Amino acid sequence: MTTVAASWLPLSAGERSVAIEVLVNGPLSRTELARRLRLSAGSLTRLTKPLIESGLLEEVAEAGTPAEVRQGRPSQPLDVVAEACSFLGFKVTDDMVYGVVTTLRSDVVARHDRPLTSHDPAEVADLLAEMTAELAREHPNLAGIGIGVGGLVEGRAVVGESPFLHWRDVPLAALVQERTGLPVVVENDVAALVEAETWFGAGRGLDRFVVLTIGAGIGYGLVLGGKRVPCVEENRGFGRHWIINPNGPLTPDGERGSAVSLLAIPSIRYQVRAATGRDRTYEEILAAASAGEPMPARVVDEAARALGTLVAQIANFAMPQKILLAGEGVGLMDVAGNTVRETITAQRHPLAAPVPLETKVSDFHDWARGAAVLAIQVLVLGTAEA
Numbered sequence: 001m002t003t004v005a006a007s008w009l010p011l012s013a014g015e016r017s018v019a020i021e022v023l024v025n026g027p028l029s030r031t032e033l034a035r036r037l038r039l040s041a042g043s044l045t046r047l048t049k050p051l052i053e054s055g056l057l058e059e060v061a062e063a064g065t066p067a068e069v070r071q072g073r074p075s076q077p078l079d080v081v082a083e084a085c086s087f088l089g090f091k092v093t094d095d096m097v098y099g100v101v102t103t104l105r106s107d108v109v110a111r112h113d114r115p116l117t118s119h120d121p122a123e124v125a126d127l128l129a130e131m132t133a134e135l136a137r138e139h140p141n142l143a144g145i146g147i148g149v150g151g152l153v154e155g156r157a158v159v160g161e162s163p164f165l166h167w168r169d170v171p172l173a174a175l176v177q178e179r180t181g182l183p184v185v186v187e188n189d190v191a192a193l194v195e196a197e198t199w200f201g202a203g204r205g206l207d208r209f210v211v212l213t214i215g216a217g218i219g220y221g222l223v224l225g226g227k228r229v230p231c232v233e234e235n236r237g238f239g240r241h242w243i244i245n246p247n248g249p250l251t252p253d254g255e256r257g258s259a260v261s262l263l264a265i266p267s268i269r270y271q272v273r274a275a276t277g278r279d280r281t282y283e284e285i286l287a288a289a290s291a292g293e294p295m296p297a298r299v300v301d302e303a304a305r306a307l308g309t310l311v312a313q314i315a316n317f318a319m320p321q322k323i324l325l326a327g328e329g330v331g332l333m334d335v336a337g338n339t340v341r342e343t344i345t346a347q348r349h350p351l352a353a354p355v356p357l358e359t360k361v362s363d364f365h366d367w368a369r370g371a372a373v374l375a376i377q378v379l380v381l382g383t384a385e386a
Helices: 013-025 030-037 041-053 121-138 172-180 189-200 259-263 265-276 282-290 294-318 331-346 364-380
Strands: 057-059 078-080 086-092 096-102 108-115 142-149 152-154 158-162 167-170 184-188 208-214 218-224 322-326 357-359
Touching: 013 030, 013 041, 013 057, 013 078, 013 189, 030 041, 041 057, 086 121, 086 364, 096 121, 096 364, 108 121, 108 364, 121 142, 121 172, 142 172, 142 189, 142 364, 152 184, 158 172, 172 184, 184 189, 184 364, 189 208, 189 218, 189 322, 189 364, 208 294, 218 259, 259 265, 259 294, 265 282, 265 294, 282 294, 282 331, 294 322, 294 331, 331 357
Parallel strands: 086 142, 142 184, 208 322, 322 357
Antiparallel strands: 057 078, 086 096, 096 108, 152 158, 158 167, 208 218
């Protein structure tokens, strides 16, 4: 396995600020870059020269400019060399590991998934090392690994608690690094997804931004001043205690009427199973509700009203410029999106601006990509402190 020791590492604080600005917002002209970073032309030249010489940045042609005119023009925009190195991102669930390879700009260039047959930490680390070796054969310029796990992660290295994997105090980063020889960063999966969307997705350029995920659990991430706000609750499943309806259903994984009891996929399946005696998949329940079957329709309608209430409460208190709804449970919007939107409107001030709610149809590879973005930030650019 090949480990990349990038020639442009480590970066000084000034070089890092230039690299991040170009990575997230590029290509940028030198004039625009200097304006954004409040640098003189001379200071910018001093900072960009080593980044260009080392292969992290490159001068690119402006669209519409003839090739013979482009050569040697000092006003040429700067952009990152996205293929300078590659990153691995893994999303670990209770029964699968989803893996992706990304460029420096987080574009996914390969996917690789494997079943997870054991929760033993050493065996999970072995599986991650095997997947890394397989992906490295086609992508030998790997620079680092990011791993997303549901639960509490400490110091971007130790899984303090994971209810899905039944882990406590597992040094996952060290276990995987020992087996791969690559630097490893571990983070809560929702936090990783929020970072990816803030840098390269729906939240790019926004000052106030929220990511709300529905799936096996309920995830929430808040961005203020363009940076994710880290908090313990973010990593411990806050939705179990966010009460939407005190008279709502009680399920095994949440308080009565909590966001988890009303919205999480296992809770929705539990409610339908308890009422009908029949076990159905989430997709089957949504289809039955759409077809007008009474009990699935009732459960889905209640879930939609809960989602609308949750979005309205977030909008009322956090006042975000956008809320991104993501996760494997977003199919709820296809079936009951009107109910969600009506509930949001009913629970907002009549003169309040509409809530920009963006729905992202995503799978676990998006979560894996988020982990890779953490690797880009932490291992290469030295940012996004926990």
